[in-house]
Amino acid sequence: MYVAVxxxxxxxxxxxxxxxxxxxxxxxxxxxxxxxxxxxLSLSVTRVMAEGSLYDRDLAALAIKQARGxxxxxxxxxxxxxxxxxxxxxxxxxxxxxxxxSRRISATFKDLPGGQILGPTFDYTHRLLDFTLMANGEAxxxxxxxxxxxxxxxxxxxxxxxxxxGLIQDEPVPVDENAPVADLTREPVKFPAGRDLRxxxxxxxxxxxxxxxxxxxxxxxxxxxxxxxxxxxxxxxxEIEPEELGFAIDIGDxxxxxxxxxxxxxxxxxxxxxxxxxxxLVFGQNERKAISMALVDRAMRAxxxxxxxxxxxxxxxxVMEHSDNVQSTGFVEHIKLPHYVDFQGExxxxxxxxxxxxERLAKAEAENGASQPxxxx
Amino acid sequence: MTQMNEPLLRVEDLTMMxxxxxxxxxxxxxxxxxxxxxxxxxxxxxxxxxxxxxxxxQEPTNGTVEYQTRIDGVRDVYQMSEAQxxxxxxxxxxxxxxxxxxxxxxxxxxxxxxxxxxxxxxxRHYGNIRNNADSWLGKVEIASERLDxxxxxxxxxxxxxxxxxxxxxxxxxxxxxxxxxxxxxxxxQARLLDLxxxxxxxxxxxxxxxxxxxxxxxxxxxxxxxxxxxxxIEHGLTDQVLDDPQHPYTQLLVSSILQN
Amino acid sequence: MEQxxxxxxxxxxxxxxxxxxxxxxxxxxxxxxxxxAIPGYQVPFAGREMPMPYGWGTGGVQVTAAVIGPNDTxxxxxxxxxxxxxxxxxxxxxxxTAQVATTEKTAEASIIQTRHRIPEKELREDQVLVxxxxxxxxxRFLEPRETETRKMHALEEYGLMHVKLYExxxxxxxxxxxxxxxxxxxxxxxxxxxxTPKFDNPxxxxxxxxxxFGAGREKRIYALPPYTKVKSLDFEDHPFEVQTWEDxxxxxxxxxxYLDEVxxxxxxxxxxxxxxxxxxxxxxxxxxRGPQHHDQPLGTAxxxxxxx
Numbered sequence: 001m002y003v004a005v006x007x008x009x010x011x012x013x014x015x016x017x018x019x020x021x022x023x024x025x026x027x028x029x030x031x032x033x034x035x036x037x038x039x040x041l042s043l044s045v046t047r048v049m050a051e052g053s054l055y056d057r058d059l060a061a062l063a064i065k066q067a068r069g070x071x072x073x074x075x076x077x078x079x080x081x082x083x084x085x086x087x088x089x090x091x092x093x094x095x096x097x098x099x100x101x102s103r104r105i106s107a108t109f110k111d112l113p114g115g116q117i118l119g120p121t122f123d124y125t126h127r128l129l130d131f132t133l134m135a136n137g138e139a140x141x142x143x144x145x146x147x148x149x150x151x152x153x154x155x156x157x158x159x160x161x162x163x164x165x166g167l168i169q170d171e172p173v174p175v176d177e178n179a180p181v182a183d184l185t186r187e188p189v190k191f192p193a194g195r196d197l198r199x200x201x202x203x204x205x206x207x208x209x210x211x212x213x214x215x216x217x218x219x220x221x222x223x224x225x226x227x228x229x230x231x232x233x234x235x236x237x238x239e240i241e242p243e244e245l246g247f248a249i250d251i252g253d254x255x256x257x258x259x260x261x262x263x264x265x266x267x268x269x270x271x272x273x274x275x276x277x278x279x280x281l282v283f284g285q286n287e288r289k290a291i292s293m294a295l296v297d298r299a300m301r302a303x304x305x306x307x308x309x310x311x312x313x314x315x316x317x318x319v320m321e322h323s324d325n326v327q328s329t330g331f332v333e334h335i336k337l338p339h340y341v342d343f344q345g346e347x348x349x350x351x352x353x354x355x356x357x358x359e360r361l362a363k364a365e366a367e368n369g370a371s372q373p374x375x376x377x
Numbered sequence: 378m379t380q381m382n383e384p385l386l387r388v389e390d391l392t393m394m395x396x397x398x399x400x401x402x403x404x405x406x407x408x409x410x411x412x413x414x415x416x417x418x419x420x421x422x423x424x425x426x427x428x429x430x431x432x433x434x435q436e437p438t439n440g441t442v443e444y445q446t447r448i449d450g451v452r453d454v455y456q457m458s459e460a461q462x463x464x465x466x467x468x469x470x471x472x473x474x475x476x477x478x479x480x481x482x483x484x485x486x487x488x489x490x491x492x493x494x495x496x497x498x499x500x501r502h503y504g505n506i507r508n509n510a511d512s513w514l515g516k517v518e519i520a521s522e523r524l525d526x527x528x529x530x531x532x533x534x535x536x537x538x539x540x541x542x543x544x545x546x547x548x549x550x551x552x553x554x555x556x557x558x559x560x561x562x563x564x565x566q567a568r569l570l571d572l573x574x575x576x577x578x579x580x581x582x583x584x585x586x587x588x589x590x591x592x593x594x595x596x597x598x599x600x601x602x603x604x605x606x607x608x609x610i611e612h613g614l615t616d617q618v619l620d621d622p623q624h625p626y627t628q629l630l631v632s633s634i635l636q637n
Numbered sequence: 638m639e640q641x642x643x644x645x646x647x648x649x650x651x652x653x654x655x656x657x658x659x660x661x662x663x664x665x666x667x668x669x670x671x672x673x674a675i676p677g678y679q680v681p682f683a684g685r686e687m688p689m690p691y692g693w694g695t696g697g698v699q700v701t702a703a704v705i706g707p708n709d710t711x712x713x714x715x716x717x718x719x720x721x722x723x724x725x726x727x728x729x730x731x732x733x734t735a736q737v738a739t740t741e742k743t744a745e746a747s748i749i750q751t752r753h754r755i756p757e758k759e760l761r762e763d764q765v766l767v768x769x770x771x772x773x774x775x776x777r778f779l780e781p782r783e784t785e786t787r788k789m790h791a792l793e794e795y796g797l798m799h800v801k802l803y804e805x806x807x808x809x810x811x812x813x814x815x816x817x818x819x820x821x822x823x824x825x826x827x828x829x830x831x832x833t834p835k836f837d838n839p840x841x842x843x844x845x846x847x848x849x850f851g852a853g854r855e856k857r858i859y860a861l862p863p864y865t866k867v868k869s870l871d872f873e874d875h876p877f878e879v880q881t882w883e884d885x886x887x888x889x890x891x892x893x894x895y896l897d898e899v900x901x902x903x904x905x906x907x908x909x910x911x912x913x914x915x916x917x918x919x920x921x922x923x924x925x926r927g928p929q930h931h932d933q934p935l936g937t938a939x940x941x942x943x944x945x
Contacts, residue, residue: 345836486808496796498796
């Protein structure tokens, strides 16, 4: 016998309780502290800050804990919190040229002013599981400091070295550095989108998505062969200039990875050939994302460079509409919500269409049978 | 060809530059209703650039394209609003692409391909649209049973004929054709040319046809323009140009055909 | 600097009344005004991240948050029902952040947020119906590019839409779209009615209530002012038709409402019940009975629980 379904409310509340229990796991194991996450899972923390578009290490650590380590869920928590925050001010443009660098490398020049600084990197580790981390997790010995202090004068490869000879395209610098920059979290995006919006979109875009697109540009789905001109990772200070003060004040430091790529040149018989460039900037140390972003940024400049569109990474509408993992995961997962009503419509239609076809077949068979009795034998 | 009324299309000083490279330069001509103009030249001579600029697909660097519209008289097509221009392009104009895939919707039936232009201008009677599509299939010599089939199940020649039907269903007065027989076998080409010649005559269509094939040009066009390096180097009645070419390049073109 | 209206009832003390800050609400209201001024036109708005996932009603929630006041009475339905999990979740959200009265009765609500249905009961001028919209662009599956679809709307190039309907008829003998059935609004814009069954399309036409549509992920708002002409697309010789059932509602015996199919066992036995739970309950209270009704009061047995 049928009784109308009730009790959704109770079911939801109970499901939430069960979720909290699952999150905590075995209570005999010590509960993880958010400051442990903040310190020891720092790359997760910076990814959540980057794609959550909110620089707050403690909140990111909390989000990761609450999301049981599901980073997209944690990013979602950050975004939902971020939305509600009032906007006090816009910062002045950060100056990555003045970055306090922990790492800085160039793939285009072996030696260059300021030097190559390897810094903390997985790059040359052998990916062997280190069972001592599981056994005792002893504190590592302190890394020795370099013999020479890091050069304070660290010219940027693209702007200060290549541009000196005019070998690389100029980036148009806005006349007024306080001119408004587009913000897709405040204004609806309209296509074709400017480069400021595209970069913002990529910077908070899903790491895996941007990586895959960047990869696709290297495999022929775009034609913009790239070198890493420079990657630098370190901290820069953020300044705001409150109107009532009239001068800038430092509100804190953020960790950033910046990547500039040098790409396939363009030119013609009469125009001096020049290298072109792509740009990537992301919170925290995330070279994978910064390089991918620079590749995709360059690919999306296809129209500006008069290049033929041959791959998805060059199609900025495609890239921008699908890069956001909070949007993607919501919509992909929403199909598990009830669709009884729509499905009912489809059911009714399929049944009716089946009946119509059956009727037609039966009629045809009857006519056949009546007119050609011998043909059946 | 004794049509002496007002020109349907007037092109003046048309120039298309790509940076400092010449696409086509200083092209002027007039086209009257029912007249077929062939544009010939080797690849890279600027004939496709010229066709795109005339057919409102690519705004020229310089010059004007004026068209005698049905309602508003003579209009500069690049001065029209985009809405007016797009309406013109899907009603009174037609464009036949070399590759039928560029001119057809491959994922909808032949009937819907032909019916689309009718629906776009407000036809809302399914039966009429379908009958109209069916009769156009007949005119381009495709069997009625294929009305509900997808173009992808058609041969290359049939696809090209379907593209022509899809374009002509709104009774355009001016048709642009870009190498319409380009990708087809010789025997299929002959049939298509024959069909095109009949339709052009019966419907009194004005046509601008771009081709590198002088035989196609001779068969279809009343007048001929020969292009080289973006410029028109010879222009006249087809027979005259082909039988008594004046410009050394045209002479070379004509003789190379004869030799082959 | 932003002004904050503190939640007087303090249901969620860290958040503003109805969650969104006042600046955001004003931005949404401006978009709504534009949408009402151009019925059926999709107005881009800077949709915010909401604390529920995209695709789960964030557009509707933002619209509701922008129009709701402390004196409103809110009803939330999903698939026509007040107690489906997502409807419960959204109702709880507003009960917590705005402390407004909620109801399951269509007649008592001043704002009704809905996913996939329009209530069976005729709505009034003093009511607002807020739709959750997943894909606002009716041309999207014919043309994936936003730059192109905006142009098609601007130039009223809707031939492609009819190509799809034509194909349906030539293949199936009738139009095979059962939900999200496109409509022409005020003889100008083709609009997606959201994935409501086409059964509900006629209710949109000339409706007394204001109809607002919010698409959060796609960041679009559109609207139908009261008494707007809404016509379902069709051909003259294949006119628009709504679904009909041979069955009646097993509980209230209704023959004029949209019915959900309920599977009773694995032997192919099934019954039909009203998708609109309030409509069904009201009819039962008035003494109407369907064939499967056994005079059990509604809601005594808890089925479909997630975790107990």
